[in-house]
Amino acid sequence: METVEGITGRSLTVAELVGVLRSAIVAGDLVPNQRLVEADLAAEYGASRGNIRAALAELTVEGLVERVQNRGARVRAVSVEEAVEITEVRAALEALCARKAAERISDDEAAELQELARCMKDAVERGDRDSYSECNQILHARVIEISAQQTAAATIHRLRGQAVRFQFRLARQPGRPAVSLPQHLAIIDAVCAHDPDAAAEAMRVHLESVADVIRSTHA
Numbered sequence: 467m468e469t470v471e472g473i474t475g476r477s478l479t480v481a482e483l484v485g486v487l488r489s490a491i492v493a494g495d496l497v498p499n500q501r502l503v504e505a506d507l508a509a510e511y512g513a514s515r516g517n518i519r520a521a522l523a524e525l526t527v528e529g530l531v532e533r534v535q536n537r538g539a540r541v542r543a544v545s546v547e548e549a550v551e552i553t554e555v556r557a558a559l560e561a562l563c564a565r566k567a568a569e570r571i572s573d574d575e576a577a578e579l580q581e582l583a584r585c586m587k588d589a590v591e592r593g594d595r596d597s598y599s600e601c602n603q604i605l606h607a608r609v610i611e612i613s614a615q616q617t618a619a620a621t622i623h624r625l626r627g628q629a630v631r632f633q634f635r636l637a638r639q640p641g642r643p644a645v646s647l648p649q650h651l652a653i654i655d656a657v658c659a660h661d662p663d664a665a666a667e668a669m670r671v672h673l674e675s676v677a678d679v680i681r682s683t684h685a
Contacts (some may be wrong), residue, residue: 478513483521486511488627491541497590498543502531509535529628542604542628549629550677556625557673560606563613563622563660564669571612583654589641598643600613605650609657609669632680642679649675 478486487507490496498506502522508515522539525531532542543554571579582605589598610619636642649672 478511478517478519480517480524483511483513483517484524487521487594488528488530491525492627496541498541500536500541502541503541504538528624544628544632546632546680549632550681552625552629553673553677553680556622556629557670557677559618559622559625560610561666561674563610563615563618563671564657564665566613566615567609568657568660568662570614571657571660575608575612579605579654579658582608583651586647586650589618590647595640595643598647602646602650604644605654609653612657629680636676636683646672646675 486498496502504515504518504522507513507518512519526533528543529544531539533539555637561583582601586598586601586605587599589595610622649668650667653665653672656668677685
């Protein structure tokens with residue numbers, strides 16, 4: 467289970483607990499259907515049970531945790547079908563964000579995305595799947611931020627949390643980065659070129675490809 471670094475001598479806040487527990491769920495340290503016992507988590511993380519309870523409530527809203535009558539909380543299991551559906555909905559929302567980002571992007575932001583493209587190419591050449599996965603996450607986050615679509619951003623955040631376990635594994639599959647790299651570069655090129663239609667289409671194609679891989683890999 468993920469350790470808490472740099473936080474000693476005090477009880478964790480609710481926001482800190484949400485972040486730590488979310489990371490543990492995404493990384494698979496807390497597995498689907500695993501019971502989340504407040505007393506155990508409080509002891510593990512050196513937190514109050516009240517803060518643990520509040521953090522679990524927040525993660526329930528995000529769709530990562532579920533409450534089972536008379537059995538408490540557990541990590542919510544997301545089916546392959548639901549993960550595919552979530553990714554398809556994300557494709558529509560992130561295509562909108564890519565379109566808006568292409569309309570709004572500044573020269574400095576374009577330079578940042580182009581540097582990210584170089585980092586992604588380098589990671590693929592070196593076979594560094596962890597670095598590539600990190601760049602992947604940064605790219606999607608930055609496109610959403612540049613778009614300034616706050617409602618879409620909040621919805622995407624909730625959706626990604628629910629299906630991210632599937633994508634977390636996909637990004638680390640041998641050969642997968644080489645397949646997705648051209649898709650990511652197409653997104654960057656279109657956004658930086660201020661081409662809204664191409665940016666939206668590139669993002670849609672990329673995330674529909676992710677949905678197809680989730681479907682086929684877990685069939």
